Amino acid sequence: MTVNLEFAKSPLGGAKHGGLDKAVLIQEVPFTPGFDLRVDPDSSGFAAVNQALGLNLNPKVGTVVRNNAACIVGDELPAAGGISALCLGPDWWYLTGTADIQELLKPVQEAHHISLVDVSSQRTKIEVYGPNAKDVLEHYWEQDLRDEHFPIDACSQGVLAKAPLIMWHCCENCYLLFPRASFAKHLWTALTDASVEYL
Amino acid sequence: MLHIPCPYCGPRDETEFHYGSEAHVAYPENSANLTDEEWAKFVFIRSNPKGWMAERWVHSAGCRRWFNVWRNTINHEFGPSYKPFTQQPKSPA
Numbered sequence: 001m002t003v004n005l006e007f008a009k010s011p012l013g014g015a016k017h018g019g020l021d022k023a024v025l026i027q028e029v030p031f032t033p034g035f036d037l038r039v040d041p042d043s044s045g046f047a048a049v050n051q052a053l054g055l056n057l058n059p060k061v062g063t064v065v066r067n068n069a070a071c072i073v074g075d076e077l078p079a080a081g082g083i084s085a086l087c088l089g090p091d092w093w094y095l096t097g098t099a100d101i102q103e104l105l106k107p108v109q110e111a112h113h114i115s116l117v118d119v120s121s122q123r124t125k126i127e128v129y130g131p132n133a134k135d136v137l138e139h140y141w142e143q144d145l146r147d148e149h150f151p152i153d154a155c156s157q158g159v160l161a162k163a164p165l166i167m168w169h170c171c172e173n174c175y176l177l178f179p180r181a182s183f184a185k186h187l188w189t190a191l192t193d194a195s196v197e198y199l
Numbered sequence: 200m201l202h203i204p205c206p207y208c209g210p211r212d213e214t215e216f217h218y219g220s221e222a223h224v225a226y227p228e229n230s231a232n233l234t235d236e237e238w239a240k241f242v243f244i245r246s247n248p249k250g251w252m253a254e255r256w257v258h259s260a261g262c263r264r265w266f267n268v269w270r271n272t273i274n275h276e277f278g279p280s281y282k283p284f285t286q287q288p289k290s291p292a
Contacts (some may be wrong), residue, residue: 089262
């Protein structure tokens with residue numbers, strides 16, 4: 001799928017706060033594609049989806065399977081053809097990445113009972129990176145962020161400063177947030193406010 | 200703050216959930232033929248026990264699944280939670 005970005009506006013306009021060499025870097029990664037995939041893990045469609053995506057989806061809520069680098073820390077773009085699948089519910093995945101997911105799953109959609117919805121504009125993506133990234137998030141996040149409970153490639157939905165979002169611990173000291181577009185400005189204010197003491 | 204055990208996500212804070220009243224209230228089979236009184240009984244009247252009660256909750260800020268869970272109405276202690284259409288665990292009492 002090609003997207004015309006000529007007139008597109010991201011909720012935060014690609015905002016950046018802090019820096020790579022600082023205690024924390026908070027930046028929006030605008031226009032991240034996202035898809036809601038619904039498929040019963042016991043159905044024939046599940047195997048077909050796995051085969052089409054080249055992944056081994058895990059129906060355990062809170063797990064992430066992927067074949068690519070996910071974050072853009074240091075403006076390094078993830079490799080082409082990458083897909084990450086975040087398990088949000090027992091039959092519900094959030095797919096994101098640089099691959100043409102819609103094209104990959106088209107034949108599966110025609111042959112099996114699955115649902116794939118483009119929700120790219122529903123959410124934006126915020127990267128929180130740095131030695132104090134966790135501390136900034138802990139100002140608001142009610143769930144346990146310690147590595148033994150929220151290891152790398154764990155994801156979780158919850159409420160951060162009253163904004164519902166998906167949080168993904170994608171690599172060391174790096175957390176990706178997928179908040180609703182309409183909550184992004186509020187969340188940005190909250191995050192930058194919390195980061196003041198570390199910068 | 201209550202900690203509610205979601206059978207899919209594990210224990211989470213109460214703010215992520217919404218309440219769904221008593222579990223296992225069957226929809227009447229002959230709903231078209233009910234009298235007003237019978238219909239009101241199905242809609243409004245609940246057992247309201249003092250002690251352990253099986254309830255429905257929805258994890259609205261998380262996996263968005265409905266599930267059932269035992270809760271003690273005296274001290275808000277939570278018992279085991281279970282998925283719909285699965286065997287109900289015994290009351291913790």
